[in-house]
Amino acid sequence: MRCNNQVIGAMTALVTPFKNGKVDLEKYESLIIRQINQGIDAIVPVGTTGESATLSHDEHKECIEVALSVCKKYNNNGKAIKVLAGAGSNSTSEAIEIARFAQSCGADAILCVTPYYNKPTQEGLYQHYKEVANALEIPLMLYNVPSRTGVNLETKTILRLFNDVENIYGIKEASGSVEKVIELNMEAKDLVIVSGDDVLNYPILCCGGVGTISVTSNLLPNKVSQLIHSYESGNHIESQKLSNELFYINKTLFVESNPIMIKAALYICGLLDLLEYRLPLVPPSKENLKYLEKILEKYEVIK
Structure with a gap:
């Protein structure tokens, strides 16, 4: 069942385009409209x-602000496009500040990544998320990506937060553990679980997930949305077929640290005018760029 008051389904973790060192807001808007x-x-x-x-x-x-402005102007066949605003930080006070700002602008919900670098304990993670969520009136989604943050939000802590804090409604699970998804779904049927790993989008749907926050959909939003919506409508064969079709690009986009490869793919396909990152991120190696070009030949990218 789709939940009207929760942000779920096919979602895109949007790249941020740069131009001469500054955020290119005009390009940012066009990327959102394409999505x-x-x-x-x-x-x-x-x-x-x-x-x-x-x-x-x-x-x-x-x-x-730009994302909310664009999404209020446009819709998908009469359906409003929601905004799940990123507001994570390794400082609880900073996360609260950004989350409250997003709420004041009209965000539908907040995505809050586990604090990085300082490696809090599970109790620290619990207190962090409780403080951020209690500072808000809109829903909050946890985001667990231990390979990037250096800390794993354990199942017991996730369940504790979900049970104790009313507006924590779900988790973007990017630990790579399908077993964890199964256990979370068994222990908390109402917990919204979305995939944070494109290769596992279909398996996570099969284990009780209700969507994805996708990197690949920056490039192929039509295919990723079809994968999710096919599964939702009960056409699991079509969903699995799309999952298999996307397998090679899903893998290739992570041969270097995200978002290095997805930005390169968008540039190759003419969706970004410049291949520009913020240091310490740099363009991919020549070998990986060549490999990406070869993989992209398998896909039709609609502008």
Whole structure:
């Protein structure tokens, strides 16, 4: 069942385009419009794929404002496009500040990544998320990606947060553990679980997931949205077929640290005017760029 008051379904972890060192807001808007036109349910601005760790607070807030403005103007066949705003930080007070700003602008929900670098204990993670969620009136989605943050949000802590904090409604699970998804679904049927790993989108759906926050959908929003919506409508064969079709690009986009490869793919396909990152991220190696070009030959990218 689709939940009207929760942000679920086919969602895109949007890249942040740069031009001469600054955020290219005009290009950012066009990328969002393309996502909407190709069937995406929700936009996720300034998550980790959006290079949020190297954006200033003003840039972070500006990207949220633009995403909300565009999504209010456009819709997908009469259906409103939701915004799940990225508001994670390794400082609880900073996460609260950005999350409250997103709420004040009209965000539908907040995506909050586990604090990185300082490696809090499970009790620290619990207190962090409780503080952020209690500072808000809108829903909050946990985001577990231990390979990037250096800390794993354990199943017991996730369940504790879900049971104790009313507006924590779900988790973006990117630990790579399908077993964890199964256990979470068994222990908390009402917990919204979405895939944070494109290769596992279909398996996570099969284990009780209700969507994805996808990197690949920056490039192929039509295919990723079809994968999710086919499964939702009961056409699991079609969904699995699309999953298999996307397997090679899903793998290739992570041969270097995200979002290095997805930005390169967008540039190769003419969806970004410049291949520009914020240091310490740099363009992919010549070998990986060549391999990406070869893989992209398998796919039709609709502009």
